[in-house]
Amino acid sequence: MVRATVTAEADHLEVRTLVRRARLTFEAVRGIYHRGGRTRADMTALSTMLSQGLCLYRDVRIVGSIPGVFVGDVFSYRAELIVVGLHNQTQAGIGFIPANLVSEGHPVATSIVSSGGYLDDHDNGEVLIYTGSGGRPRHGVEHNTDQEFERGNLALAYSHKYGVEVRVIRSHDCDTSPSAKLYVYDGLYKVDSITYGPGKSGHEVCKFKLVRIPGQAPLGSKIWRSARDLTNTLDSNIRPRGYVTRDLSKGKEVIRVPVFNNVDRDLSPLGFEYIARPDFPPPPVLPGTARRLRCCQYATAACGGSWSSGSCACVRKNGGGGPAYNADGTLVRGRPVVYECGARCGCPASCSNRVTQRGMQHRLEVFRSRQTDWGVRALDLIQPGAFVCEFSGDVVTVDDDGHHASNAAGASTEWGGIVDPKKFPARWREWGDASAATLPDDAEEPPRFAQLAGPRPRYVLDVSRRRNFAPYISHSSAPNVFVQLVLRGDGNESYPRLMLFAMDTIPPLRELSIDYGIGQ
Known part of the structure; x- marks a missing residue:
């Protein structure tokens, strides 16, 4: 003892x-x-x-x-x-x-x-x-x-x-x-x-x-009850003391994103244009050819509902082990890239292979912190593997050497406030990894995508002028959220989206953290 x-x-x-x-x-x-x-x-x-x-x-x-x-x-x-x-x-x-x-x-x-x-x-x-x-x-x-x-x-x-x-x-x-x-x-x-x-x-x-x-x-159970009372108040269209706005996104997110500051009078999160998602360029189309639908042309139901390869080409592109998402919408395991069904697919919006397209499902807030300046914390319980949000900003195309190839409208020409997708460590490898355990022969098929490099993003995000709340998430070497690259349908593989998923069970009022690869 x-x-x-x-x-x-x-x-x-x-x-x-x-x-x-x-x-x-x-x-x-x-x-x-x-x-x-x-x-x-x-x-x-x-x-x-x-x-x-x-x-x-x-x-x-x-x-x-x-x-x-x-x-x-x-x-x-x-x-x-x-x-x-x-x-x-x-x-x-x-x-x-x-x-x-x-x-x-x-x-x-x-x-x-x-x-x-x-x-x-x-x-x-x-x-x-x-x-x-x-x-x-x-x-x-x-x-x-x-x-x-x-x-x-x-x-x-x-x-x-x-x-x-x-x-x-x-x-x-x-x-x-x-x-x-x-x-x-x-x-x-x-x-x-x-x-x-x-x-x-x-x-x-x-x-x-x-x-x-x-x-x-402080008592975790007391914090839990306080968070429940807070969300009930916010849902009643009441702005509690300390909240500078009830919705930073101004209706651009499916769930409001309040901003809380009881530390000082800093209102800097209100001083930029909010964009819920990046505006990516369309995939290139070769002259004289028509883009073909790659999956679900005649679908009437959701794709990826069974643990077989199925008939959905998007699901099959996710490699071995079946669909990318569980029935409850949580990510099965991290992958070099998750292929979701896209706009040109025939499956409905409720398709189980369209999780990130439905937007935020958990209440979050931006808050002023004495420890981390500004941060983001949960107001709801977030289950491990659940989709949290997308990382958004202005898309700036770069070449193989990291130099600007073109700038999105309104993007900064300076390198301040730049988020490089290639700098995020591959934390996705840790999610859903059961390799530490020896499982029975009747366990599910091991993934065949383990050695795939995945797409190499040819862009950076400029968050200096336009962004969503995700850039306020703090850095940690032991993070509770991770970046997963996601492509939709015939999306351009040079421009995978930066989607954040929960790595831990995140309780209400717990700050979110991510590994930005600082020092690498």
Whole structure:
């Protein structure tokens, strides 16, 4: 039993990257099993990762904070809690270290998952009255027998005796989570007191009073509720204090993009022309030839609905492993380029191979930050693999040496405010990559596009005068969004679009970050 302390900034980045890689592997493996028809793909993925030693901190039992897991991090599956070492039970609410691994010879609790499912539970955030485990049917609320001081209950009692802090994860119902649940890590608590006596059901229950340790980051669950209240206010056409505009895009996005500043009087985001998407030149047409439709000429339904190559030429161009997107619109895996159906295709706008064309699906805002000047943060929960937004600006054509070949109307002739698509690291390789795990032979076909270089963009974006909100996304070496090149139908392969997808589960009010390749 150890406490893990991380002090150096470089070490924080390293352990955060380890946690992210473990979660990426879990999500990739879970996705493969889910597409294969497994009803509990999350638990099957966990079993695979446990058997292959891919879960973190299994060889040590950590008391206190888990390196690389931050207060406010959210998880869609309990299995994920085990993958990162935050909790060690698939069903039980109390995670503990057994007596034979503790020098004092007594079990010690290290974490609890609180769902508020017991009649005697009470929670105001800073103080949690937690009813111990046992004494009721698995899916019941009322106790039908007395609880006993055994297993997790006994471990919590010894955590109180020895002053051992306990990690608290709160479970919330969430319609936008694929599991219909959301697990929010709310930090460390101390067991302040214990009582044993009749509960509201009349049976004896163990009640533990847990008090949050001061000095931690704000409660993730409190932030979650604050974000929900904020979005309800904004949806009611009310401009809360600190908001300089309710929609930076002036209706050009399908969802409003508010701007918030409670730091100073800087209004610079309002001083440029907003363009929701770049204006790319059309593909070249050879003299004397007519451009032919390449897919879906006679389609009446959406393309790419099955995990076979199918009849859609656009889907087939995406390489092995089937369609680019899952049924819920999340990206299956990163690719050198994703080929979506385009304007000359016959499939409808609802086609599952047109995800980015439907625009933003999550509420975001530009905000003033004391740490990063201006930034962008989520107002909704964003699932990993979900489309976030397009990176927009004026298109400036360049030659192979990076020199200007032509300028778009209104573009700057100087290099200030230039975004070069070639400078973004290939973070897309990390998304959907299950290569760390050895999967059964009946798993889906591995991708055949792994060695493809993909198109080489022959343009840069000038964001100095006209842009959308994406250039305000901050840089990070451990980002939570990544760039995926996307082409549509017969689009010009020299001008792939820069689409941003979520790499992590991004909770409300969490800042977005991207790896711009700074220093490369």
